[in-house]
Amino acid sequence: MTTRRKFLRALGVSAVAPATLLIGQDKQPELKRSRLEMLFGSPETATPAYKPTPLLWSDETITAAWIGHATVLLNFYGTKIITDPVFSDRIGLNLLGLTTLGPKRLVAPALTFEELPPIDLILLSHAHMDHLDLTSLEKFDRNIPIVMAKNTTDVVDNLGRKMVVEMDWGETMRVLDLEIEALPVKHFGWRFPWEVDRSRGNWSGRSFNAYRMKMNGKTIVFGGDTAYQEYFKDLGDRGHTVDLAIMPGTFIQSDEPTNEPIERLHAAIPESGMELALSAHGETWAMEKMVADNDSAG
Numbered sequence: 001m002t003t004r005r006k007f008l009r010a011l012g013v014s015a016v017a018p019a020t021l022l023i024g025q026d027k028q029p030e031l032k033r034s035r036l037e038m039l040f041g042s043p044e045t046a047t048p049a050y051k052p053t054p055l056l057w058s059d060e061t062i063t064a065a066w067i068g069h070a071t072v073l074l075n076f077y078g079t080k081i082i083t084d085p086v087f088s089d090r091i092g093l094n095l096l097g098l099t100t101l102g103p104k105r106l107v108a109p110a111l112t113f114e115e116l117p118p119i120d121l122i123l124l125s126h127a128h129m130d131h132l133d134l135t136s137l138e139k140f141d142r143n144i145p146i147v148m149a150k151n152t153t154d155v156v157d158n159l160g161r162k163m164v165v166e167m168d169w170g171e172t173m174r175v176l177d178l179e180i181e182a183l184p185v186k187h188f189g190w191r192f193p194w195e196v197d198r199s200r201g202n203w204s205g206r207s208f209n210a211y212r213m214k215m216n217g218k219t220i221v222f223g224g225d226t227a228y229q230e231y232f233k234d235l236g237d238r239g240h241t242v243d244l245a246i247m248p249g250t251f252i253q254s255d256e257p258t259n260e261p262i263e264r265l266h267a268a269i270p271e272s273g274m275e276l277a278l279s280a281h282g283e284t285w286a287m288e289k290m291v292a293d294n295d296s297a298g
Contacts, residue, residue, distance in 0.1 A: 045089065048110040050282030054080075054117045062218060062287040064244060066278045068109045070131050070224065072246050073116065077215050079176055081121045083222050083246065084131040085140070087113045091129045102129060110282030113139050120176055122146045125224025126208035127155050127191040134159070145175060149182070150198075150207035155191060168207060183210040183235075185226035212240065218287070220244045243287065244277065 052065035052073065059078035067073055070084035087109050092102015119140060124132050126149050137146075138159050145163040146156065153164045167173065167182035174180070189206035190197040196205035212235065213220045219242050221235070226247075235242060262279065269276050277285040 045105050046107045048107055048282035049280040050110065050284070052110055052282055052284050054111075054115075057284075058286070062220065062244060063284065064220075064246070064278070064286075065110065065284040066281055067111055068105070068107055068281055069249060070125065070246075071109065072222070073111070074220065075117075076178065076213065076220065077218075079120050079178060079215070080117055081123060081178075081213070082116070082119050083123045084125055084224070085122060085136050086130060086133040087136045087139075088133050091133055094135070107281045119144050121178070123211055123213075123222060124148045124152070125185075125210065125222065126187065126189050127152045127206055128189075128225070129191065131225065132156075132191070147175060147180060147211070149189065149209040151204065152189070152191075152206055167209060167211075169209070177215055179214040181212040183212055183221070184229075184231045185210045185224055186229035186231070187225045187227065214240075218243045221246065223247045244285075 048068070052067075054063075054065065054073060054075065057063040057075045059075065061075075062077065063075040065073045067082075067085075069086055071086050072083045074081040074083070088105075089108075090102055090104045095101055113136065122137070122140060122144055124146060126132070132152070132155055134156070137156060142160050143162050145165065146161055147165050147167055148156075150166050150168040153166050156164060165173070165175070167180070169182055169184040172179065172181040185208055187208045188197045188199040189208040191206065196202045198205045198207045208224065210224050210226065210232075211222045213222070219240055221232070221242050221244070223246055266276070266279075
């Protein structure tokens, strides 16, 4: 069995600065639910522990707030980025516009869509419905550029977006003032089971990315979804110092213990040389110092 410590080491800890940080997963009550309960049930949605205040953030540093699951709001030296934006209460198949068949949120978003600041860039890791939510995406201004994984832009074809860019593993490009590189992860990419995906050995199938973003000499890595792998070691081998690594989670989609990842993460952090930036929904982190004036939602 792969240990969390080994996984952290795969991020390139031995070759990157001790300031590398991780956004963790909030500790929640253990929930055991059947597949039918996950799809049709209506479990109570928890309230986030904190409420971010992005209008007060400085444009002179990096600030991040965990909205929920893979949705993170970033102010990267004045460029506002949102990753995998999902604000829906339930994700899955939309049935005639009447209801959605799929998993319900364990924790409500720390901000509503209406509470977001003006967004400059949307970053989408892959086409899974808990990361690419059409109901949420259609709320954003159509002029906001979107960066997506290879062979996934067709999912948003009907949204009338003005600028949608696909990136494949190893490709680097400039978007706004950012240098962005698409990184490989260990996952899969199909949106529906009948689709071809890259993990099945077909290079033309739907892909799935992590991303490296660089500005002003600082680097953020957004991990998307990934199982244990050693691809991230390449960042350290290439001399990249990672200042913030985002490794998220929120929806319950299996019968695995909901608290196991965060418990293993907390156990591994003391020996990793890293600092845990965020571990509660809605919590905010700013480079050089933790933000201590979060407004409690309780």
